[in-house]
Amino acid sequence: MAEPALSIRGLTKVYGNGFNALKGIDLDVAEGDFFALLGPNGAGKSTTLGIVSSLVQKTAGSVSVFGIDIDRDFAKAKYHLGVVPQEFNFNQFEKVEDIVLTQAGYYGMPMREAKPRAEQLLRDLGLWDKRKGSARMLSGGMKRRLMIARALIHRPRLLILDEPTAGVDIELRRSMWEFMQRINREGTTIILTTHYLEEAESLCRNIAIINHGDIVQNTSVRDLLAQLNTETFLLDLARPVETAPELEGFSVERVDATQLALSVARGQRLNDAFAQFSAQGFEIVSMRNRANRLEEMFVSMVEHANAESGRSTDKVEVRS
């Protein structure tokens, strides 16, 4: 059986101020997977990835990358890792091309090998025309793509993306998704953290949700969504209404004069709701999910976990 791309056992991190960021988590990511690590701010996602990429020192536990224990041979494990952090972490005054080539040098890549590889990546990520310019002149989205190019220069087998599309416009985000899906199809295992749950739902096959330093869910996206009990749809009406209609078996709220929110439980049929709307003379012109399905699941899970542990329910941050 192939070694997992990433295997974590009993990973614990207690910071110097006593904050227990990770409470002995276990996690496996299979080779070739597109894996999402989700959680609210401060849940422990970046700490986990920081330990895997050597930026944070663990307190206890073990981490293996393709079977290589980082305590035994971290240098060897690092050859398999590419890391795209949340914050920009390159010298803003250096040239775009130099940033990528310097990183190749840190991995011991000869220039004759690094140059064509850098050209290919910069072209793929739409940065080739900017290669001679200073990195500080790039837009936010370009800077994120530069970090992806830098992380891929040494052909890692496992790419860690910590909120890679934060602050990136929709068009650019979609082009980055296509790029990530392509390299995943070509064999690179990807671990992604994101607050855009639509991103996790459409890209990832497996998912772990971390909250207050514990893994509260670790399953496939499909299985997770199957647990979703209720979906809420926003219905746009042809004519304004004063009050929400009463539908048998369904919950309907009036959002504003021309919009209603319809909650549909698992097992219920939308047709039944629409039949009742028609019978009461409501004309519906369009419909969409109020929130992304994974988002609903994520919020309910985190709130459920908080309630079980007796914590106050934090506001869970999601972006869609």
Add this chain to the structure above:
Amino acid sequence: MNAWQTWIALWTLVTKEVRRYMRIWPQTLLPPSITMTMYFIIFGNLIGSRIGPMDDIPYIDYIVPGLIMMAVITNSYSNVASSFFSNKFQRSVEEMMVSPMPNWVILAGFVVGGASRGLAVGLIVTVVSMFFTDLSIHHPWVTIGVVIMTALLFSIGGFINALVAHKFDDISIVPIFVLTPLTYLGGVFYSINMLPNFWQGVSMVNPILYMVNAFRYGILGVSDIPVGGALVAIAVFIVVFFALGLWMLDRGKGIRS
């Protein structure tokens, strides 16, 4: 990493450091040459002619080795301190930390890069001094050995300073309050033989005195202290400080949470 990959990583880091200070040469290479020109004009030509010879050597000739060494010390130290701290501040140090590059290569890369700036500035000051006096080097190997070792030692010092620094102020404290006084009191402008016995004894605990005098011995053939002992002391300091810097890096002091 095999030996060839390690060499590529080290070369990459050194060239990156050299590229950095060459890119900002008006801040890194030009100011020391202007400052030292002022020293030569004021202390060498204008005041020096009234001071008379020091250890039977014309005063301007006497101060040249000390001024070169002063430039080497301050530039080696400040280059690494500011460059590595900037890497910490901008978090670009993470580029190195996530790579398989061994910590000794990171330390050596910054140290060699910083020493190269110290030596480049030392060379510029030497060229400037030739406009004011005729230099002839009595012991070339001692001169070269001392200046290289001094540049390496203070580069390591700058690296350790940057590792423990939390803000930019922290990397200016040592150069202002430690290096500059020790350099001025290290026999750059005078022979310690001029001092009363007590202050001669105090001066002997100043490590920069040994470097300045060993370098002066290399150029002028005169020294206040035994040169062999000075060379050994500098070499020991290099080994001890390099080991300390590496120990701190291995434990992630100042760079890992």
